[in-house]
Amino acid sequence: VTRNTGPSGHSVPAQVLQTADGVFKAEFVPRVVGEHRVSVTVEGQPTVGSPYSAKVYDVTAIKVKNVNNGTVGKPVVFLVETSQAGPGNLEVTVNGGRVPTSAQAQGQHTYAISFTPREAQNHTVELRFNGQDVPGSPFTCKVSPAARIVANDLMDKVSVGHVFEFLVESDISPVVEVLGPARRAVRADVVPAPAGYKVKFEPIEVGDHSVEVRLPGSGHVEGSPFLLKAYSAEKVVVTDIRPGVVGKSVSFGINASQAGAGNLEIIVAVGGKNVPNFVQSEGNARFKVNFKPTEAATHSLSVRFNGYPVPGSPFACHVTHAPVSLSKAIASGECLRQAPVKCENIFELEGFDGIDPQVLITSPSGDTVSCRVTCRDEVHFASFVPTSVGRHLISVTANDQHINGSPFSCNVFDVSRVAISGLDHHNTMASL
Structure with missing residues (x-):
């Protein structure tokens, strides 16, 4: 005699069939998940081990939520809910087990499954419960390359009043924030481009600009944040250009204290030939330039800042022979x-x-x-x-x-x- 009892104590009908001499088969159809107790008696006596425990589960009751596409290098997380599935073991594999996975309990019957893709390709996610495929398994997760800023080697300085632009390789439009030296916001335009999105903005003052690029609901993209130094060649002042004498040192001053970060390029020339010059720092981005002319002719003084000519450049320095005494001539x-x-x-x-x-x-x-x-x-x-x-x-x-x-x-x-x-x-x- 077989008697089955469900998790709530209700009786579950069972059918006993004899399959051979002294061999019987009992069949029952559970209606709910959970532990069922199976009692077996022969001539009123329980068999050894009776009552037995039968754990009933329902793989179709497992719910998989939030299976989204992913990005290389960023965790992909989705939820698996097993509250109505009954007891059992949940098995998750990604790409046949080649990509490590982890599970974290989010409650009594909910698990957060995560994996971090390393390649930009479709990832196959397989879920099994007690060895059976979960409905919908395997799932496909599309993994895209990580969003990143594409920069050139010179992407550290920009001239005030000139448009600065860079490319963000991303499938979705990034969120860009540009802050000037006084933490004042600078407008940035984001427009679609063949390889992602192009970002443009124009600094209006000298100093460091902070550029932050994020994806919506996510953190910084690769290469963000970065610092951009805005400069202005218009704020370089050249002073004290006086006529010179052949054979004697000639000097003039350069004040770049208000021009921002950058490099000065100074060329002294006469008759198409460069004249050696020497630059001496006087502190606080102020410099003294010296050269010794060997020809009595007008010398050209070219001063550039980060490649841009400063106001008034090239300057003219008139050089003459030294006065001589001809009293004995x-x-x-x-x-x-x-x-x-x-x-x-x-x-x-x-x-x-x-x-x-x-x-x-x-x-x-x-x-x-x-x-x-x-x-x-x-x-x-x-x-x-x-x-x-x-x-x-x-x-x-x-x-x-x-x-x-x-x-x-x-x-x-x-x-x-x-x-x-x-x-x-x-x-x-x-x-x-």
Whole structure:
């Protein structure tokens, strides 16, 4: 005789069938989950072990909730509720057991199942209860790459007034917050892009800007937060540019204290050639630049900040020769006053103390007469051959300064064109 009792104490009908001599089979259909007690008696006596315990479960009563898609590197969590399923063992595997899982009780009959995907691919989630597949199992969880900021190597500085942009690789639109130096919010525009979302904003003041990028309902994306330094080349001031002298150090000042973080690029050039310069820090983003010119010409001073020219750049610095004393410099020779045409005329130059004199001879018509200057034993000799008669100007200078008496007036004559007539045999002298 078999008697079955359900969890609530109610009797469950059972049918006993003889299958062989001395062998009987008892069958019953449980209607509720839980522990059933099965009592077996033979001729009024209980069999050994009777009553027996039969644990009844219902795999179809298991509910799986919140199976959402996931992201690489972030836990995927879903809930399994077994309150109506009866006693048993829940088994969860992801990708055939290759991805570790964990279960945490959320109450008496609810479990939070979690796993952390490492690859951006569909993950297969299988659930079994007492060895049977849970309805709907296996589930598919789509795993996307982790959202991240795509940055270049120069993504640490931006010029005030210029748009700064970067890309966020994400399947959903990110939430972006940009805060200026005084924690004032800066508007940021987020627009769809082929590979995710493009973020644009324009800093309006110099200083550090904090950029935070999150996904809705989630934390920071990879690369967030980051710090962006806003600068302004317009706030760099160049001062104290004064005329220079060949061979002597020339200096000027640069004040970048209000310009923000960045690099100064300073180029001093003359005639297409760079002149070495030396930068000395004076503290608080103030600098003194020195260079020693070797040519008497206007020098170009180019100053850039993070690649942008500062206001007024390039600047001009006028360089001249050092003033020299020509008090001892003299020119001597008859041809400084008068000289025959088409003949070589030579005059001497002394007292120049190692400085080369320059000689310029101009004919009455304004043409330049060729002049050759040679030096022997610290005395210079200037020779020229005039080709026309009349008043010639002879300028003698050193470092653009005239010596005493310069320019000289030389009367060039042609003796062959003098004709004499009507003279008697008395000696006569005349001055022309």
